[in-house]
Amino acid sequence: xxxxxxxxxxxxxxxxxxxxxxxxxxxxxxxxxxxxxxxxxxxxxxxxxxxxxxxxxxxxxxxxxxxxxxxxxxxxxxxxxxxxxxxxxxxxxxxxxxxxxxxxxxxxxxxxxxxxxxxxxxxxxxxxxxxxxxxxxxxxxxxxxxxxxxxxxxxxxxxxxxxxxxxxxxxxxxxxxxxxxxxxxxxxxxxxxxxxxxxxxxxxxxxxxxxxxxxxxxxxxxxxxxxxxxxxxxxxxxxxxxxxxxxxxxxxxxxxxxxxxxxxxxxxxxxxxxxxxxxxxxxxxxxxxxxxxxxxxxxxxxxx
Amino acid sequence: xxxxxxxxxxxxxxxxxxxxxxxxxxxxxxxxxxxxxxxxxxxxxxxxxxxxxxxxxxxxxxxxxxxxxxxxxxxxxxxxxxxxxxxxxxxxxxxxxxxxxxxxxxxxxxxxxxxxxxxxxxxxxxxxxxxxxxxxxxxxxxxxxxxxxxxxxxxxxxxxxxxxxxxxxxxxxxxxxxxxxxxxxxxxxxxxxxxxxxxxxxxxxxxxxxxxxxxxxxxxxxxxxxxxxxxxxxxxxxxxxxxxxxxxxxxxxxxxxxxxxxxxxxxxxxxxxxxxxxxxxxxxxxxxxxxxxxxxxxxxxxxxxxxxxxxxxxxxxxxxxxxxxxxxxxxxxxxxxxxxxxxxxxxxxxxxxxxxxx
Numbered sequence: 001x002x003x004x005x006x007x008x009x010x011x012x013x014x015x016x017x018x019x020x021x022x023x024x025x026x027x028x029x030x031x032x033x034x035x036x037x038x039x040x041x042x043x044x045x046x047x048x049x050x051x052x053x054x055x056x057x058x059x060x061x062x063x064x065x066x067x068x069x070x071x072x073x074x075x076x077x078x079x080x081x082x083x084x085x086x087x088x089x090x091x092x093x094x095x096x097x098x099x100x101x102x103x104x105x106x107x108x109x110x111x112x113x114x115x116x117x118x119x120x121x122x123x124x125x126x127x128x129x130x131x132x133x134x135x136x137x138x139x140x141x142x143x144x145x146x147x148x149x150x151x152x153x154x155x156x157x158x159x160x161x162x163x164x165x166x167x168x169x170x171x172x173x174x175x176x177x178x179x180x181x182x183x184x185x186x187x188x189x190x191x192x193x194x195x196x197x198x199x200x201x202x203x204x205x206x207x208x209x210x211x212x213x214x215x216x217x218x219x220x221x222x223x224x225x226x227x228x229x230x231x232x233x234x235x236x237x238x239x240x241x242x243x244x245x246x247x248x249x250x251x252x253x254x255x256x257x258x259x260x261x262x263x264x265x266x267x268x269x270x271x272x273x274x275x276x277x278x279x280x281x282x283x284x285x286x287x288x289x290x291x292x293x294x295x296x297x298x299x300x301x302x303x304x
Numbered sequence: 305x306x307x308x309x310x311x312x313x314x315x316x317x318x319x320x321x322x323x324x325x326x327x328x329x330x331x332x333x334x335x336x337x338x339x340x341x342x343x344x345x346x347x348x349x350x351x352x353x354x355x356x357x358x359x360x361x362x363x364x365x366x367x368x369x370x371x372x373x374x375x376x377x378x379x380x381x382x383x384x385x386x387x388x389x390x391x392x393x394x395x396x397x398x399x400x401x402x403x404x405x406x407x408x409x410x411x412x413x414x415x416x417x418x419x420x421x422x423x424x425x426x427x428x429x430x431x432x433x434x435x436x437x438x439x440x441x442x443x444x445x446x447x448x449x450x451x452x453x454x455x456x457x458x459x460x461x462x463x464x465x466x467x468x469x470x471x472x473x474x475x476x477x478x479x480x481x482x483x484x485x486x487x488x489x490x491x492x493x494x495x496x497x498x499x500x501x502x503x504x505x506x507x508x509x510x511x512x513x514x515x516x517x518x519x520x521x522x523x524x525x526x527x528x529x530x531x532x533x534x535x536x537x538x539x540x541x542x543x544x545x546x547x548x549x550x551x552x553x554x555x556x557x558x559x560x561x562x563x564x565x566x567x568x569x570x571x572x573x574x575x576x577x578x579x580x581x582x583x584x585x586x587x588x589x590x591x592x593x594x595x596x597x598x599x600x601x602x603x604x605x606x607x608x609x610x611x612x613x614x615x616x617x618x619x620x621x622x623x624x625x626x627x628x629x630x631x632x633x634x635x636x637x638x639x640x641x642x643x644x645x646x647x648x649x650x651x652x653x654x655x656x657x658x659x660x661x662x
Contacts (some may be wrong), residue, residue, distance in 0.1 A: 035438075051636060053393070074401070081634075082634050082638065085638045086637065086638055089637070089641060091434065091435070092378075092380055092434070093641055095380075095435065096573070096577055096633065096635065097634050097638070099633065100629075100630045100631070100632070100633025100634040100637065101572075101616045101634060102629030103626050103628065103629045103630030103633065104626070104627050104629075104631055104634070105630070106624040106626050106630075107624060107625070107626030107627030107628075107630065108623075108627055110619070110623050111620065111624070112628070114622070115619055225442070226565075228439045231439070231440070232436050232439045232440070236435065236436075239573060269484060272454050274450065274454075275450070277446045277450055278450050280442035281442055281446055281447070282443050284440075284443075285424075285428055285440045285443045288431065288432050288436060288440065289428060289431055289432075290429045292432050292435075292436065294436070
């Protein structure tokens, strides 16, 4: 049973890491209705910017700030050169534009900051916490726990920001209805640039955590693929949904990886490892058949 | 002056409803086919066939399949490469396991198998819409590739799922040179493209477009949603499946599941964006563009680096390629959302008035 809990906790904590990426998706989708496929590429871009600046001899804290500035500029540029010109186009076209954006960033980032795999040391070590290991005999990584704590902090800050600040209110208004927001004098384009900057910040946090764990490399872009099932499970428009979805996907994925392949092996014989590539998708898909708008998504009512 | 339909009177329903109502279009298409079937085989080199024309035709077919689903029926799919994989592996299995199976029949069966799988993964589309569906089709992409890698039966017990297809031979004639393979692929693609052109202007195609434009409204006017959507998935997967079979049998000869990656699905999606979403011609233009662009950049970038005295190494070139790809996609979506096919249409409109515009 201790093993089961160990897998479960490991899964929940890695789920939080998925949630971090999913959060960036949710922010942009909420504010502009754009399904931003480039979020994974932005995670890569942000992490690469941090290590790029460190390579040039800038201290860690300054590189993080510089990387944040880079992400903000990137967000503003995206709004100015792509999104602003695509107002009034169907959401699918905007989505496909962000796939193009993802390719663009995947080429641009290594051109600017180099493409070799580099470690990122943010002062966290990936080792079990001795107290828990001694008393309960369960391995819980200190790194994962800190990451989860950071994610929780980020969500709380974002929630407060959305709920209580002027800008946050404007963001929610834009998310609700572009036209109505425009008509009461909310500067739509500033808001969009801002939300891309915030998403860039979330990407920066996610990129640093993922980069510190696995090294800063191209594989960081695949975090987007991990975040997608989290999104459809939690609903595209819900911040809590991204967190809960991440927890569910993380836990079930790790448990499935442990328990399903041996089961299939006994039926079909052969090696069935590596199911974590598709398992979250199939699970989210089955879930969608029951609840098409995800756990916390807004129910969509069609009108003719 | 030359491209004008003045004086072409249609005196029967048949004449009014033909695929190309304008005489110049008919002449054009006949000329094009004549060049493709007679002119090109007489002049082209081996490299030209095996490295450019055959992949171009195969990817056009796959793009056509995706265009039916995304462009006409409005269901965004990110799993077209997986359906190609189904086609490739199904054709292989029919060839290897059934004694004396004609190649063409196994291609058709491969398409039908892919259509079946397509229907299976299309089922969620009845409940899920838009982006949720796009993400759901990713499930197909990952699941199918995983299955092909992990179930040895599907690849006839070869290690890690790599299959080497037997040679193609129809009625005793061996299609073993690039030229003959090109002709085989061209024939199939022409037939399927004509079928698609006809399909999209029939009841079926109109139902697809109605569903694309607004599915609730379509349902209200009496279009059967389930039937229409699943048919779109089936037809689209059939085209992708046949394209996959041709990809294995006439292009590469030996394929592995990982070759049919998400990247390839995106590439096919780009083809229809650049070429024109909801256009048969666009699928061909887009495939040509996306396939030729890397070749073009491979030639131009080193020359450019020489000219500017910039040290471009291999990695830099591939990064610039990615950037150009991405930038072009965004550029097309911003400037011409209807793609190259729309540019062609505009050119034709201009041509009708030329040289005396109002």
